[in-house]
Amino acid sequence: MSGADASRPQPPPEVVAFYGRGLEEQRLDEGKGKLERWRTQELLARYLPPQPAVVLDVGGGTGHYSVWLAQRGYSVHLIDPVPLHVEQARARSAAQPDAQLASIAQGDARRLHWGAGQVDAVLLLGPLYHLTTREERLDCLREAWRVLRPGGTLIAVVISRFASTLDGLVNHLFADPRYAPIAWQDLRNGQHRGLDGKYFTTAYLHHPAELEPELFEAGFRDMRVLAIEGPGWLLQDFQAQWADANLRETILEVVRRTEAEPSLLGASSHLMAIGRKPSDARPSSGGDGRALVVGHDPSDLETSGAPGPPPSVATDASDGAVRPRACAWRGNAGITHLGVRWRSR
Numbered sequence: 576m577s578g579a580d581a582s583r584p585q586p587p588p589e590v591v592a593f594y595g596r597g598l599e600e601q602r603l604d605e606g607k608g609k610l611e612r613w614r615t616q617e618l619l620a621r622y623l624p625p626q627p628a629v630v631l632d633v634g635g636g637t638g639h640y641s642v643w644l645a646q647r648g649y650s651v652h653l654i655d656p657v658p659l660h661v662e663q664a665r666a667r668s669a670a671q672p673d674a675q676l677a678s679i680a681q682g683d684a685r686r687l688h689w690g691a692g693q694v695d696a697v698l699l700l701g702p703l704y705h706l707t708t709r710e711e712r713l714d715c716l717r718e719a720w721r722v723l724r725p726g727g728t729l730i731a732v733v734i735s736r737f738a739s740t741l742d743g744l745v746n747h748l749f750a751d752p753r754y755a756p757i758a759w760q761d762l763r764n765g766q767h768r769g770l771d772g773k774y775f776t777t778a779y780l781h782h783p784a785e786l787e788p789e790l791f792e793a794g795f796r797d798m799r800v801l802a803i804e805g806p807g808w809l810l811q812d813f814q815a816q817w818a819d820a821n822l823r824e825t826i827l828e829v830v831r832r833t834e835a836e837p838s839l840l841g842a843s844s845h846l847m848a849i850g851r852k853p854s855d856a857r858p859s860s861g862g863d864g865r866a867l868v869v870g871h872d873p874s875d876l877e878t879s880g881a882p883g884p885p886p887s888v889a890t891d892a893s894d895g896a897v898r899p900r901a902c903a904w905r906g907n908a909g910i911t912h913l914g915v916r917w918r919s920r
């Protein structure tokens with residue numbers, strides 16, 4: 576596909592315009608972007624299947640991670656909806672003639688021009704936080720599920736519900752009276768809306784506990800949710816500490832040792848979810864008709880009428896109620912304070 580096709584889904588115009596300003600080319604080489612990049616690479620190296628493997632980098636931007644993976648022996652295909660990113664990714668790939676990307680195309684994460692079961696890993700390091708409704712995010716996740724081979728790996732990144740508020744605090748953004756309403760809305764419902772191109776563009780900021788249920792509903796299993804920057808991005812003297820090799824290693828070690836701690840996940844700017852398409856998945860399935868519903872209100876706790884707990888749920892209460900605490904599959908996303916119920920489609 577060489578250009579935008581009007582019949583295909585596309586991101587909102589303000590998102591395309593925001594990235595059309597060219598900010599992504601340098602972002603991961605500057606300031607706290609260096610921590611994001613270091614940790615993302617560390618986690619990709621830990622969770623991607625071994626080389627040689629086919630990786631689809633959906634929303635791959637200007638190709639930072641794609642070209643790095645190609646250098647490491649992966650066959651990498653990049654897809655992004657922003658024409659400038661596609662152009663910059665082509666230039667980045669051409670600059671390493673010995674390890675070029677296998678393909679670069681313009682496209683949207685909700686409709687991939689790939690057949691079912693063709694790739695070993697899908698990266699979604701961007702699209703999920705620009706899809707503001709749960710249905711759009713599920714469309715995106717189900718499309719990733721479809722193109723993955725059985726047993727394939729999904730690696731997806733979202734922005735924390737608390738990121739804009741913490742960023743505002745550390746970087747004095749609340750000095751602008753227009754900032755607080757943006758941050759408070761983010762805290763309330765995750766619906767982030769930038770302002771005249773100042774501040775980050777239209778996005779959805781995930782509560783850490785929402786991520787794993789979304790992957791589950793799309794059919795992924797064996798999930799884990801990890802902090803990318805952890806609390807490291809909040810350091811006011813980050814630049815000075817990062818420049819010192821010993822202090823840098825201390826930051827990284829703190830982040831590693833707390834990366835899976837549920838009570839700290841929301842303090843990270845970005846969260847990474849890793850999931851697997853089950854090895855026995857059939858081509859047309861994708862989810863098993865059940866949804867894990869998570870709510871923030873204790874009244875959401877409801878087990879009546881449920882089709883029955885999944886096999887791995889331990890019902891330790893005498894009334895047989897499914898309690899989040901007893902869910903062996905719940906991973907580390909920390910839903911212990913939230914209600915859980917099962918529903919049929």
Ligand SMILES: C[S@@+](CC[C@H](N)C(=O)[O-])C[C@H]1O[C@@H](n2cnc3c(N)ncnc32)[C@H](O)[C@@H]1O
Nearest residue numbers: 586633634635636656657683684700701702705
């Ligand atoms: C912050 S950038 C991240 C780029 C790159 N993955 C990285 O981690 O450096 C977010 C990316 O998501 C892409 N994106 C936004 N909406 C998308 C959609 N609906 N489908 C695919 N990509 C999308 C943007 O074009 C942009 O390149």
